[in-house]
Amino acid sequence: MAGKKNQKPDYEKMLRKAGVRITRPRRVIVDILAGTDDHPDALEIFRRASAVDPGISLSTVYRTTKLLEGLGAIHRHAFEGGPSRFEQAQGEHHDHLIDLDTGDVIEFKSERIEQLQNEIAEALGYDIIHHRLELYGRKR
Amino acid sequence: MAGKKNQKPDYEKMLRKAGVRITRPRRVIVDILAGTDDHPDALEIFRRASAVDPGISLSTVYRTTKLLEGLGAIHRHAFEGGPSRFEQAQGEHHDHLIDLDTGDVIEFKSERIEQLQNEIAEALGYDIIHHRLELYGRKR
DNA sequence: ATGCAATTGCAAATCGTTTGCAAAAAGAAA
DNA sequence: TTTCTTTTTGCAAACGATTTGCAATTGCAT
Numbered sequence: 001m002a003g004k005k006n007q008k009p010d011y012e013k014m015l016r017k018a019g020v021r022i023t024r025p026r027r028v029i030v031d032i033l034a035g036t037d038d039h040p041d042a043l044e045i046f047r048r049a050s051a052v053d054p055g056i057s058l059s060t061v062y063r064t065t066k067l068l069e070g071l072g073a074i075h076r077h078a079f080e081g082g083p084s085r086f087e088q089a090q091g092e093h094h095d096h097l098i099d100l101d102t103g104d105v106i107e108f109k110s111e112r113i114e115q116l117q118n119e120i121a122e123a124l125g126y127d128i129i130h131h132r133l134e135l136y137g138r139k140r
Numbered sequence: 141m142a143g144k145k146n147q148k149p150d151y152e153k154m155l156r157k158a159g160v161r162i163t164r165p166r167r168v169i170v171d172i173l174a175g176t177d178d179h180p181d182a183l184e185i186f187r188r189a190s191a192v193d194p195g196i197s198l199s200t201v202y203r204t205t206k207l208l209e210g211l212g213a214i215h216r217h218a219f220e221g222g223p224s225r226f227e228q229a230q231g232e233h234h235d236h237l238i239d240l241d242t243g244d245v246i247e248f249k250s251e252r253i254e255q256l257q258n259e260i261a262e263a264l265g266y267d268i269i270h271h272r273l274e275l276y277g278r279k280r
Numbered sequence: 281a282t283g284c285a286a287t288t289g290c291a292a293a294t295c296g297t298t299t300g301c302a303a304a305a306a307g308a309a310a
Numbered sequence: 311t312t313t314c315t316t317t318t319t320g321c322a323a324a325c326g327a328t329t330t331g332c333a334a335t336t337g338c339a340t
Contacts, residue, residue, distance in 0.1 A: 021286060021337050042328080057289045062328060078220060080272070083327060097261065100269055108260050116253050117275055124237060124246055126277035132220070133273045135257055137266035161306050161317060182297080197320045202297060223296055 008034045009090050014073050025049070025056045029064045033074055039085040039105045079105075079134060095133040148174045149230050154213050165189070165196045169204045173214055179225040179245045219245075219274060235273040 011030035015022055032040075032048045040048070042061050049056045065086055068074045076084045079098050085105070095113075097106040113133065121128045151170035155162055172180075172188045180188070182201050189196045205226055208214045216224045219238050225245070235253075237246040253273065261268045 023287060023337070025288070055289085059290075059329080060288065063287085066329090078218070080218060097264060097266060099266070106264055106266075108264065110256055110260060113253055113256050116250055116256075117273075120248050120250060121237065121275055121277055124248065125280050126237060126239070126246075126275070127280050128275050128277045129240055131273070131275045133257075133271070135261055135266070135268050135271045137261055137268045140265050140267050163306070163318060165319070195320085199298080199321080200319065203318085206298090 007090075009073065009088055010034075011068065011073055014068075014071055018067075018071050020067065024053065025060045026064055028052050028056060029061060030068070033068070033086065033088060037087075039077065039087050041083040041085045043083065045086070077105075080136070095135075097135040097137060100136050100138050147230075149213065149228055150174075151208065151213060154208075154211055158207075158211050160207065164193065165200045166204055168192050168196060169201060170208070173208070173226065173228060177227075179217065179227050181223040181225045183223065185226070217245075220276070235275075237275040237277060240276050240278050 011034050012022055012027065015026060015030070020026075028049050029045060032045055032052075042058065042065060045065070046056070046058045046061045049061060065074065065076070065084075069076050069086075073089055074086050075089050076086055077096065078084050079096070082103075092109065093114075094107040094109040097108060098104070099106070117128060117131060151174050152162055152167065155166060155170070160166075168189050169185060172185055172192075182198065182205060185205070186196070186198045186201045189201060205214065205216070205224075209216050209226075213229055214226050215229050216226055217236065218224050219236070222243075232249065233254075234247040234249040237248060238244070239246070257268060257271055
């Protein structure tokens, strides 16, 4: 259920299409994001990028995540308490359960809940632009 | 549906019970929180408090909101993009729809959704400690 | 290869919030 | 009410996450 990302997204193609330059730092960062199913924050991406190319700066990580987010290529999640965490925008929409003890993120999906959300917004006279559903829990 | 807070909470009693001193700044801040049904942030509480007593500092607003949050007397909401906003912990649990154009917060409640959340957590082997459901939308 | 705009790294700035500290106020005791 | 001890305050400085200005570097169309 969780670690199911069908095919790696071709971020380089997305960058090219966006008309931005394909630089070494961007290639490294983008590869990291394309190659993981977890939800690293900027600092963690920076660490992983540094392991590949020690010259990459944290600023560039922030700039690149922001760029990719703007392209809709990745999603940013501001789970409570911590820094923003990122994940590929691949696959279907899902929500998150955050393990309060480990910080692990478990993805889940509920068609029923989505449906109910729409009904609620509808009843209130609103169109939902996006939503946030996060369950914070601990293992039973 | 929204502006329905049954009776003002007696925050002074809660403070006394918590064994902390009832100071003038606390009284002012607490009165503001007890007397509003909206979701002000720290700066807004500060502004309102300053109107009553110009001597109150922003630090004290932060300290007092944190104190009340610790007592379970108010809830803190970190809606996306902005600073934390607070509301009395009175009444039943509810979730929020945030008007992206105005910042207005509309409260709603869905027994069905809560139920589904529990089923999901259950299925994943987790106990939900708390959750966050926010709909971001604009008027239709 | 060349030239220029886009991108980088770095350091400094930003925003919301927290904290150290000395001065001020609460409230228990006398 | 005066005194005493303790908590609380205001202020300014520190904080963590993120953004930004700028000069140096780089991608890439020519």
